[in-house]
Amino acid sequence: MELRINFSSGVPIYVQLMEQIKHAVETGAVRAGEQLPAIRKVAEDLAMNPNTVVRAYRELERDGILEVRHGSGAYVSATRTTAAKTAALERAGGILSEALEEVAALGLTEAETRRVFESEFAQGRERGRATRRRT
């Protein structure tokens, strides 16, 4: 994770720090359970105020993105990935329910729809395996 702070922008530094760490977590540059650099290291490396780093870490902890363990440092919390998963599941639900409405409009029964779904799902798995074999 590389932190780049623009010290002379009007945006508070702790906000910039928070956004960059959030982004790193969301893009997977740092993963759940991974430790973030110590406050002293961030302060020293970027020559910035340690209180600012503390504030960013504390606010990220409040947002559930970090877990600050006393004496050992700040870790990316697992709840964040759960939250991302929840969002993904919600989205999947939306996509499927739209698809089901379209299928229902074709006049198929629930049992028929289920069969099509299972078959498509199985074929999808096959295709996935084939792709993996090729790479």
Add this chain to the structure above:
Amino acid sequence: MNDLVIQTRGLRKSYDGTPALRGIDLAVPRGSICGFVGRNGAGKTTTLKLLLSLLRPDAGDIFLFGDPVDSEAAAVAARRRIGFVTEEKQLYPYMTVGQTIRFTRPFFPGWRRDLEARYLDIFQLPENKPVPKLSKGMRTQLMLLLAMARGAELLILDEPTDGLDPAVTEEVLQALAGLAAAEGTSILFSSHQLAEVEQIADRVCLIDRGQIVIDGALDDLKTEYRRILLVFSGDAPAAVASLAGVDHVRTRGRTASLLAHGDIDATLNRARELQPESVEVHPVTLKELFLDHVKEA
């Protein structure tokens, strides 16, 4: 108890009848890095010298670590807990780096050999080099090492990066940030480099003509202050100058540039009543705050 390492009330000081400080109220919380900024002659060095009891105030009170500095004994007791680098950056010219360090060490019972070794290494100071042969950057780094290794709770630094190249400046700032993070040291430093103040300070104190005009947490200042740009169809109306919530106004023809703080939305509503053609709101940098406050009284 209040947790201020530095507090002053109504500090006044005149030189030959000319007032240098006209009532300074300063507050530096423990653990903060406070940037002290202002134009040349605004009163920065005088304030720092008063804090170190190198000068006596004409009026006002100084509290260091919560205790009043009202006697020579109190001043000495406070100075034991403070590391400082003054403007003159004086060192003994007949000593080497190593001799200077060994000479200074026994004056301070809390001297930290670990910090001494650490900063000798970070600054790569040549121990056998005579002081007069040091570059300006190295002299400053040696002064800082002496101030940082004495195990002080508070550093008072008068323009610690003055005249240093950008690489050495960054080393010095990294060392200060690292010390504050590891030891919780409070730092008050004066500077003309607003960029470095924004980088390392969490508080900023702006002095102008012997008075404090801004004192606060940098993040709060950045959140509270906004630049509002108004463009009118004709000349900017005179009424913009008297809008409530506006600190400073500059008008040029059809445009007015407002520096506002506090309830920005309320100020915007009042500004809209003047029926400008366009309204823009921008965040404010420390440089803008500085220039707007010191340019005109």
